[in-house]
Amino acid sequence: MKTVTATVPLQTPPAWAVLERQLIDLMNASTQPFLARYVNAAGELIWREGGTNSRDGADDFYESAFNWPLFYLLGGDDHLLTEGQRLWDGITRQLTRAGMVHKDYELGYDQFHQGESYIYFYFLCLADPANPHNQARARRFAGFYLNEDPDALNYDPNHKMIRAPHNGSGGPRWGIMDSAEPSYNWGPGMRVYGLPFHDFADIQHYDELQDPAKARRMGQAMQERMGQGDVAGNLIVTSLVTNAFLITGEAKYRDWVVEYVDAWRERAHQNGGLLPDNVGLNGKVGATLAGKWYGGLYGWTWPHGYYNIGMAATVAGCNAFLLTGDEAYLDLPRGQYDHIWALGEVRDVRTLEMSLQHHWINTAGNSEDLDTEDTDTEDLDTEESAIEESDIEESDAEETAHAKHFMFVAPYRYGDVNAGQPGWFDYQPLSPVYPAAIWNISQSAADWARLETLRAAEKYDWRTVLPFRNKEEGGHDQPWLRYVAGDNPHYPEQALQAAYSMVCRRLALIAQDAADLTQVNIHHWQEHNPILCEALIQLTLGAPQIIYNGGLLHCRVRYFDAERQRPGLPHDVAALVETITADRTVLTLINLSPLAQRRVIVQAGGFGEHRFDTVRYNVRTSEYPGSQKMYTSPPLETHTQAEAVHDKHLAIVLPPATQITLDLATARYVNAPSYQTPF
Secondary structure (H helix, E strand, C coil): CCEEECCEECCCCCHHHHHHHHHHHHHHHHHHHHHHHHECCCCCECCCCCCCCCCCCHHHHHHHHCCHHHHHHHCCCHHHHHHHHHHHHHHHHHHHHCCCEECCEECCECHHHHHHHHHHHHHHHHHCCCCHHHHHHHHHHHHCCCCCCCCCCCEECCCCEECCCCECCCCCCCCCCCCCCCCCCCCCCCHHHCCCCCCCCCCCCHHHHHCHHHHHHHHHHHHHHHCCCEEHHHHHHHHHHHHHHHHHCCHHHHHHHHHHHHHHHHHHHHCCCCCCCEECCCCCECCCCCCCCCCCCCCCCCCCCHHHHHHHHHHHHHHHHHHHCCHHHHHHHHHHHHHHHHCCEEEEHHHCCCCCHHHHHHCCCCCCCCCCCCCCCCCCCCCCCCCCCCCCCCCHHHHHHCHHHEEEEEEEEEEEECCCEEEEEEEECCCCHHHHHHHHHHCCHHHHHHHHHHHHHCCCCCCCCCCCCCCCCCCCHHHHHHHHCCCCCCHHHHHHHHHHHHHHHHHHHHHHCCCCCCCCCCCCCHHHCCCCCHHHHHHHHCCCCCCCCCCCCCCCEEEEECCCCEECCCCCEEEEEEEEECCEEEEEEEECCCCCCEEEEEEECCCCCCEEEEEEEEEECCCCCCCCCCCCCCCCCEEEEEEEEEECEEEEEECCCEEEEEEEEEECCCCCCCCCCCC
C-alpha cells in the first residue's frame, strides 16, 4: 500500500475541521442519555409487549438507531458499533416475541417500509463484515428471495417476479390486511392520501369511508387487487441481495439482482418507459386491476406515486450498476424522473393539496406558503395538514405580491380521477434527492444538467442551510450540491453548525421526556435519536445522504484507522472532500492533535469499487518550526509532488498538527465491489 506523509504544519486550523471533531465528540457522548432513557438491560426498546397488532410497525423499532453503525463507520467511537449491534439484536428478539419477525427477518410486509428497517442491517454488515452472525443473516435474508428456504418461496423464477407485495421470512403474505373482513377505515392521518381506487360510483371522496359499509367494500377491493403479485416497490429487495453479494462475493446474488431488475426494465419498456406498478401472478401487468398499469400497492395512484416509485427505481438502478458497471441500469430511474419533469408546471402552491407537503420544509426557504410541520413522514401514520386556498386578485399589484407563491411543481400520482377519466394529479415540488443519487454514481454531464435545470426552475436559493432534520435524516442536498459546484464555500461550517444544534435539541428533548414509554407513539424513539450523519456523509465521504428506504452507501471515499484497524476517521482527524469529478477527487485531511501522530487509510469508494491512479500533494520545503529565537515560524514554502498509486487504498501518515490536501486521479468502478477491509 502506498504511503504518503503530511509535512505541512497546521498553522491556522480551519473552522470546519474544529466543528467536525466537535460534532463527532458530541455524538459520541449523546448515546448514553438515549440508552439510559429508552433501552432496557436486554438491549430492547422500552415499550409494551405484543407489538402493534398489525403488519405495520417493525420498521419503526429499527429506525430508532439505524444510523449508529453508520456513525461508527464515519469515525464514531467503538461503542457505536457495540451498542448498535446490541440494540439491533434486542429489537429483533422483541419483534420475534411480538410475531412480527421470524428467523431474524420481518415475517411479511411491504418493501417500502422494510427498506427503512434494513438500512440498519446493511450498515452493521459494512461496519463489521467479519461478524459471523451477520454473515449468516445476510445469506439467510437474501435466500428468502432466491427460494433457498422452502418456507419462504417469495420468488417466481419463471415470470421473474416476487409473488406478493407483502413478503418476507414467511414467504408471500397474501393480502394487505389480516382481518377476515378487511376494511379501509377512515382516519385523519390517511385523509391526505385520498382513495386508492376511483372506480366506485358511490365512493368519490375519502370522507365517504366514514360509512362502515363503504369502508368494508374499499378494504375488500384493496385486499383483492393489491394483495397478490409483484409491485414496483419490491425493487428495494435488490439492496438485501446486493448486501449478500458484498459480504460474500458469491455470483448468485449478483445474477439474481440483474435478472430481477432486467424484468422490470422490460416492463417499463413495454409501458413507454414508465414503470408499471403491478404484475399479476400470471406475469401480466394489470392482471388484478382490469389491465391498468397503475393502482398497485405503493404505486402510482396511492399513496405517494413518484415518491416511492422513484425511490425503488433509484435504489435498484444504482445496485444493478454497482454490480455490473452497466450505466444503462441508471436509465430506469432517469426515465421516471424525466417523465414527471416533463409534466411539471408553475402553479400557486396555496391552491394545491399536496399529500407530502411536510416534505418540503427545505423548499422555498421554509416558505410560509407551505403549512409544513416537522411531523414524522411515516407514510400511513402522517398527521393531516392541508394548504389553505386563497383567492388571487387580478390587479398587477396583487399579482406581484403573490408572485412568491408560485412554484414549479410536478404531478406525483396517476389514477382514475376527474369524473372517471385517468390523469395525473397531486402536484408537488420535485426533490433533487433522486437525480443527485444518480449523478453521484454516474458523474455524467447530463445528470448534472438535470440538477441544474431543476435549480433554475425553482425560486429559492439552493445555498441556504436550514436547521432542521427530516425523517430521512436528509434535506440538505441543495446546499451541498452548490458546495461541490464551487458556489457555496461556507457550507461545511454551516452544515456542521446546523447538525450540532440539532443534536443539542435532541438531547434536550431526551432530558425533558417524561412520557410513559409503554404507551408512547411508535415513532417516539426515532424522534429522539441524537445521532445525525448527513453532514458527515457529505463532507467526509463526498456523497449525498443514502436513499432512506433501502439505499446503500454509495460514496467517493471511505476511511480506516490504520492503528486501531477499524473503519472510520482516527481520533483528532478531520476530513473534507472538496472536489468531485468523473476522474478526480480532492480531499483534505487534518490532524488536530498537537501531540499524537495519526495514520489513516483512504479507500476509493464505499466498497473499494474505485481506484486511485495518482496522487498530487504539497510537500513543505521551508523550515518548521524554526528557531526558538524567532517570534514566528519561517514563511511556509511548498512544492507539489506527484506519485503513482494504482490501488484502491492509500495510507496517510499525519504527524501532530499537520494537514495534507490530496488531489487523487480516480478511476471509478474498475474493481469488484466488496465489504472487504484493508486489514
